[in-house]
Each structure stands twice: as C-alpha cells, then as structure tokens.
Amino acid sequence: MKKKILALIISTVMVASFVIGCGGNGTTGTETSDAVVVDTADINEDDANGVQETDERDISDIRIGVSIGHTQEERWQREIEMFRAFADEYGFELLVQSAENDVQNQIAQSENLIVQGIDVLILQSIDADAVSPIIETAHAEGVPVISYDRFAMNCAVDFYITFDSFDVGAIQAQFVVDMVSSGNFIWLKGSPDDNNAHLVADGQRSVLQPLIDSGDIHIVMEQWCIGWDPMEALQHTENALTAMNNDVQAVIASNDGTAGGAIQALSAAGLNIPIAGQDADLAACQRIVEGTQTGTVYKPLWKLNRAAMELAVALALGEDPMTSVDLSLGEWTTLYNGYGDIPTFNIEVTPIDVSNIYEILIVQEQFHSLEDVFRNVPREEWPGNN
DSSP: OOOOHHHHHHHHHHHHHHOOOOSTTTTOOOOOOOOOOOOOOOHHHHHTOOOOOOOOOEEEEEEEEEESSSSSSSHHHHHHHHHHHHHHTTTTTTEEEETTTTTHHHHHHHHHHTTTSSEEEEEOOOTTTOOHHHHHHHTTOOOEEEEEHHHHHHOOOOEEEOOHHHHHHHHHHHHHHTOOOEEEEEEEEEEETTTHHHHHHHHHHHHHHHHHHSSSSEEEEEEOOOOOOOHHHHHHHHHHHHTTTOOOEEEEEEEEEEEOOOOOHHTTTOOOOOOOOSSOOOOHHHHHHTTTTTTTEEHHHHHHHHHHHHHOOOOOOHHOHHSSOOOSSSSEEEEESSSSEEEEEEEOOEEEOTTTTTIIIIIIIIOOOOHHTTSSSSSGTTTOOO
C-alpha cells in the first residue's frame, strides 16, 4: 500500500510517542524515547500557497487487524459480525483471528496479522499479562494497539476501549442482596487471568463486604472460573451444595455463562435462588423471564465495537484519535495498567431484570427479539398481551 507523505509524518510523530516494548528492559511508564520533531511550518506554508504536496490517505487503503481470544460465547460472535459490518460499510480491509483460548496461538496470530501489513491492531487478550510480545512486535513495526474489552496489563498498550467492570460487579451483587441479604452465599468469580474479572470481583466486594463484616452473609465457597468456563461454575456450585447439604441462599456469579453453569447445578438440587450475570446472552435473558436468573448487566456491544473501529480508523489515517471517537458512545479517561496511565474510552452499562428487559433489550436496543426471549413463556404472558 502506498504511504502518503502527510500520513507518514503524522504516523512518525505518533509512533515516536509510543513507548516501544512492555517493560522487558525495566523502564517505567514515565520514560520517554527520543522524539522526532517535525516542523510543520513548511507544510502549512505550501498549503497556503496552494501547493498540494500530498493527498489525504483514503480509507480504502487501510487494513485493521482484530485478535479475539475465543468465539465460544455468544457476545464474541456478535462482535466479529459488527467489526465486519463496519469495515464493509466504510470500505476498508479487516483481518480477524480467533485464538480459541490459546495464548501462544494468539501471539502467533497477532504477529501474523502484523506481518500482513495491518495499520492498527485491536486486541482482546486471553491473558492480560501475557500479551507484551504482541505489543512489542506491533510497536517495532509502527503499529498501534488498542486493548479491546480486556485490559492488556504491564505493557505499553496505546489505548483501551472498555465497559465499567467495577460497576458491572456492583450491579450483579446488588441484584442478589436486594432479594436476599443474609445467609450462605457461593461466590463464583471470572477468569483469574482476565483483569476485568478482578475489577468485577472488586465491584461485587464493594456491595458484599459490609454484609460479610456484619456477619449477615457467609461466603461458603469463593472460587475463580478459569476461562469463564460454565463447567467450572457448575462443578464449584455442586461442590458447595454438597458441602453445605444444599443450605445455600444465593450465588454471586460473574457473567451469564458462569451463572448458567451454577443454575444447572442449583436446578439439579431443586433450588431456585438469586443469581445474576452480565452480557445479556439470549439464554440468560430467557432464564430471567422464566424466573431462574435474577438479572444480567447489559453492555451495549455496538457502542464498544463502534468506538474501537472509529479509533482504529483515526489512527490508521493519522487523525487525532481523541477527537475522532463519537462522545455520545462514552467518555475518555485514563486507567493505570501497571506500566502507565493508558488513554481509556469508558462505556456505561445497564442493569436488566424482568421489569425492564422488554423495554430496553427488545424495544429500545433491539438486542434480542421478543420471540427469542419469551420462547419458553406462554404467549398470553408476553409483553403487550395483557
């Protein structure tokens, strides 16, 4: 692809500002590299005189790479479709890889994307602490990296696009304690290698800890679910129910998948107790209207997806990334990843239960259809039939 001179100048300045590498040489997030100083006076003077030295780079010339950790959950399949729809709409090339929960595979796939000449990499990391080789390789080739949904930790990733995971956890726990504020609780956390899981757990703890300290709540099992695996949630719940002889009053789960695994174990034991998730997966929404899951947290994936794509295109075209993302989607802040303060675009989330699932997910967001969500509910009980 032919590089336009103006885009190269802007790209050179941006790349010079990136900290190459991810802490392998013991540098800190405050260290700066030798910057390339570009005097734009000549460029501006030429433009004023009507001399057009370069053309703007056309969006059809850019290539965006996307590395997804896996496609086992419904949401990631949706998001790949969104990425592709955006690329088709604006006419640029999109290269997508899914590592299927293999860290080394993700590293190899990402390096392959870089070799193929991508301009920007959008990275949804499997292991937040294992992606530094990807960042190093990308920066060596002048490719900025956007951490997508899961924060790349302890490395010089360039941008982060995310939801408020702390708020997600607080909402989940609040759903449960609003129904049951005492008794024996099972606490199922997400994957320990995902920084979001820790943020979700912190949010959950912010609600639970006062009740734990008062003695109202007893955590009878607290376990991580590696890979957010529903089967791990199922097994942990079964073990806790056996140990407690089914004397459990609530479950704190961390996403809809782990909630689904726990609900399977609870159902087998003849229990229907409060539990909430996140992602608004179809199966979870069906459980909510059927009465076996208390709630979920809706994360507007289209906002996350579009913000990432707008940012990636801006970087590829040499435009100002901070002003190129639609602020109606979220807001800019910074988050520390153990290496430095990373420019972060944060998107709000929404609690969903049986009281608002129809209005928000079906009518307003059109995230699921009425027929799909209420499939297992008698038609006379569907919204609008009363």
